[in-house]
Amino acid sequence: MKASRWARAAALLVLVGFTASCGLPRVGPNKREIYSGSVQREGDAFIVSVNDRVTRATAVVPALGFSAAFRNAGIVGSDTIRPGDTLGLTIYENVDDGLLAGQGLNATMLEEVQVDGAGFIFVPYAGRIRAAGNTPEAIRRLITERLADQTPDPQVMVRRVAGDGATVTVTGAVTQQGVFAIERPTRTLSAMLARAGGVAVEPETARVKVIRNGHTGEVWFEELFEDPQADIALRGGDRVLVEADTRSFTALGATGNQTRVRFETQTISAIEAIAQVGGLSPTTGDPTGVFIFRNEPEEIAKQVLGRTDLIGAQRLVYVLDLTEPNGLFLARDFVIRDGDTVYVTEAPFAQWSKALSAVSGTLGLASSLASIADNLNNN
Known part of the structure; x- marks a missing residue:
């Protein structure tokens, strides 16, 4: 009887293992499958465990700045007028019937008076006035002097407005x-x-x-x-x-949210990136299997791998183990860059849990069908 129970248990384990190796749903490749794609195993990507040296070599942020x-x-000098500038003129005359003002008015506004290519403007009764190289105050005095002989005590205001200058x-x-x-x-x-x-x-x-x-x-x-x-x-x-800022990274795997994420700050670390998508899934996430996939420029790849024979950009997969004594510090210091893919693998027990659930469901269904068959036979 005991041997029979052990046989059934062994059979159940075999069935679970078989089921786990079959097409159960999962978030993506496991650690073993990722490592199988390494250059050391004739793949096309370098697998690199993150350490302090790697964090320093890869801490590259966008180089912005003015030459x-x-x-x-x-x-x-904002007061200096140039060819192409546009001026606004207001001329007040001390008479009711002035040279420029309409009947019953004593002020004239000349909007959008453009300084020509030679640097002059034209003002009625004052003629061509040299504007380029002068300040609005100097232009005001020139216009006032020209009009003073024709209208009593003219008052002139000059201002610059938006134009082509x-x-x-x-x-x-x-x-x-x-x-x-x-x-x-x-x-x-x-x-x-x-x-x-x-x-x-x-x-x-x-x-x-x-x-x-x-x-x-x-x-x-x-x-x-x-x-x-x-x-x-x-x-x-x-x-x-x-x-x-249009930079972004993609989060996949056993995280709280799988999506493309825009940068919310000028720099973002691996631990911040994980936090932005809700952290590791508490039921399936594997803290020993946090991977960052990146096409690394040649110079940085040479520093990270300690090699001089590399040519062109290289595919690198960085590995973070958050369970190590300094794992969280390394994740805090590792800088995420534009276009990175942050991937968290499922914990091994997650697939076993799925397999057990699948087997339990299958056995339960079989038991229900057997009961139905027995009832039919008895009737």
Whole structure:
């Protein structure tokens, strides 16, 4: 009788093992299958266990910043008028029937008076006035002098408005896109972005690009306030583009959520990436099998593998074991990069649990069918 029970138990174990090796549903490859694809086993990927040296060699973040040409450009005097600038003029006359004002009015507004290519503007009764190279105040005095002989005590106001001269185009993820004149309060990049209403995305992941004469520079928005040199002086014709960071990684396997995840900060560690998708599944996740799949550039791959014979980008699979004494520290220090795939394998017992459930369900169904058959035979 005892031998019979042992035989049935052994048969059950064999059945469970067979069932576990068959097509039970699972989240992806197990550790054994991943390791079988290593270069050491004639695969095409290098399997690397993460340690302190590996975390240092792979801690690469996007290199953003302005070149010396951008940083060394001094602040332009915002009061200096240039060809292409557009001016707004208001002329007050001290008589009811003046030269320029309509009947019953004593003020005339001339909007969008553009400075021509030669640097002049034309004002009725004052003629051609040299504007380029002068300040609005100097232009005001010139116009006043020309009109003083024709109308008593003229009062003139000159202001610069957006036009084709010293202006900057601001587009992208800002509150107010548009073309803005470089004025005294808006001569630097941060001030111009404030003039455009500020960024319309999370400041921590906002990237600011400046295009000038065919050259491009880019910085993180927050860097404008952390590094004074990053807050560059603007030039007429600059184009400013604000974009949200588009970097992302993919989380798969036995995690709380399997999805493509956008970066929420400028840098993100492996432990933060796992936390962003709900952590390891408490019922199936294997803390000894956290893998990061990445195409590593040649120079970094050489440092990680300690080899000099590699050519081109290499497929690397980094392995984290969170159960090791320093496993969580390594996961905290390992930097996730754009395009990475973070994959968590299932714990071995998870497949056995599935197999047991499948076998139990099968045996229960067989028992139910046998009972039905016995009832039919008895009737």
